[in-house]
Amino acid sequence: MPPRTCALCSTNRAMLKRPKTGQQICRECFFYVFETELFKPGDRVAIGASGGKDSTVLAYVMKTLNERYNYGLELFLLSIDEGITGYRDDSLETVKRNQQQYSMPLKILSYDELYGWTMDAIVSQVGRKNNCTFCGVFRRQALDRGASMLGVDHIVTGHNADDIAETVLMNIMRGDIARLGRCTSICTQGEDTIKRSKPFKYAYEKEIVMYAYFKKLDYFSTECIYSPDAYRGHARVFLKDLEAARPSAIIDIIHSGEAFEIREEVKATQKVQQTCKRCGYMSSNDLCKACTLLEGLERGMAQAGITDRGRKKLESEGPAPENLRTIPFYQPPSAGNAAILLEAP
Ligand code: SF4
Ligand code: ZN
Numbered sequence: 001m002p003p004r005t006c007a008l009c010s011t012n013r014a015m016l017k018r019p020k021t022g023q024q025i026c027r028e029c030f031f032y033v034f035e036t037e038l039f040k041p042g043d044r045v046a047i048g049a050s051g052g053k054d055s056t057v058l059a060y061v062m063k064t065l066n067e068r069y070n071y072g073l074e075l076f077l078l079s080i081d082e083g084i085t086g087y088r089d090d091s092l093e094t095v096k097r098n099q100q101q102y103s104m105p106l107k108i109l110s111y112d113e114l115y116g117w118t119m120d121a122i123v124s125q126v127g128r129k130n131n132c133t134f135c136g137v138f139r140r141q142a143l144d145r146g147a148s149m150l151g152v153d154h155i156v157t158g159h160n161a162d163d164i165a166e167t168v169l170m171n172i173m174r175g176d177i178a179r180l181g182r183c184t185s186i187c188t189q190g191e192d193t194i195k196r197s198k199p200f201k202y203a204y205e206k207e208i209v210m211y212a213y214f215k216k217l218d219y220f221s222t223e224c225i226y227s228p229d230a231y232r233g234h235a236r237v238f239l240k241d242l243e244a245a246r247p248s249a250i251i252d253i254i255h256s257g258e259a260f261e262i263r264e265e266v267k268a269t270q271k272v273q274q275t276c277k278r279c280g281y282m283s284s285n286d287l288c289k290a291c292t293l294l295e296g297l298e299r300g301m302a303q304a305g306i307t308d309r310g311r312k313k314l315e316s317e318g319p320a321p322e323n324l325r326t327i328p329f330y331q332p333p334s335a336g337n338a339a340i341l342l343e344a345p
């Protein structure tokens with residue numbers, strides 16, 4: 001049998017089969033795909049920037065490495081303004097200083113402009129329980145929408161090892177198999193989603209704090225006034241206790257999370273990805289989570305997006321009114337829609 005030729009360059013002899021894609025490729029092409037998997041020259045990369053230590057260190061390190069190793073990346077700061085008076089307004093001032101310090105363009109997208117609701121308004125309706133559910137769902141979608149407006153290929157976020165270990169624990173405790181599978185991957189990309197990655201997946205929070213301290217980076221260190229979910233709080237305390245007893249606990253939990261495999265029968269029961277009928281964002285149901293939560297808020301039944309009972313109650317009130325406020329239709333990223341509206345430096 002003649003030797004196979006490389007599936008990528010169709011010239012050289014294939015030397016290996018990539019486990020991930022099954023492609024037979026040559027040595028040179030292997031080096032190239034392996035080295036450029038995370039970033040390639042000319043990539044437009046948005047750094048999810050909150051002004052906190054993790055994303056500030058991330059912005060600094062991305063800029064430093066980009067210059068030191070000539071990655072050739074175009075870097076942007078992308079901030080989401082949740083509308084939390086006394087917290088996000090101050091931290092955004094930090095991001096604006098980072099914009100100057102690192103000479104990076106900055107885009108700020110607010111919940112108010114996207115959803116018509118600030119977190120302050122949401123908390124005044126839903127109280128201090130479940131507020132982080134709204135905030136988390138809205139932030140995820142806002143980041144994708146902001147990235148799409150910037151026409152970027154890739155979003156990087158400052159999640160550190162402690163955050164990921166915490167999420168692994170929470171997903172185990174909730175039995176959320178789909179999320180457990182996803183939460184430990186460094187990089188995720190669906191078919192029409194923007195690539196997301198967490199370069200600090202293995203960096204301990206302690207090291208990030210030390211790096212920021214020694215480098216004298218300008219970051220904002222106040223906690224959100226609507227402190228995180230009690231549930232995440234418990235996972236955090238538990239993790240800190242474990243770490244005190246055995247510092248490798250954090251990395252061990254991440255490794256365990258990575259080692260879980262989902263059985264084929266379970267995979268088969270998972271919902272397929274589609275797009276939201278109302279706003280075009282990806283969703284596993286007719287309506288995406290953000291549209292469901294927004295409808296609940298708009299109709300004064302915030303529980304509708306949280307509990308099944310709430311949802312049934314909303315449905316029993318009849319269909320959504322014609323004039324219901326909705327989220328603007330999502331334009332998946334394409335070179336053509338890079339309408340860039342940046343904050344003036
Ligand atoms: Fe949002 Fe909750 Fe985080 Fe505050 S603690 S920013 S409400 S997710
Ligand atoms: Zn080749």
Ligand code: ZN
Nearest residue numbers: 276279288291
């Ligand atoms: Zn939607």
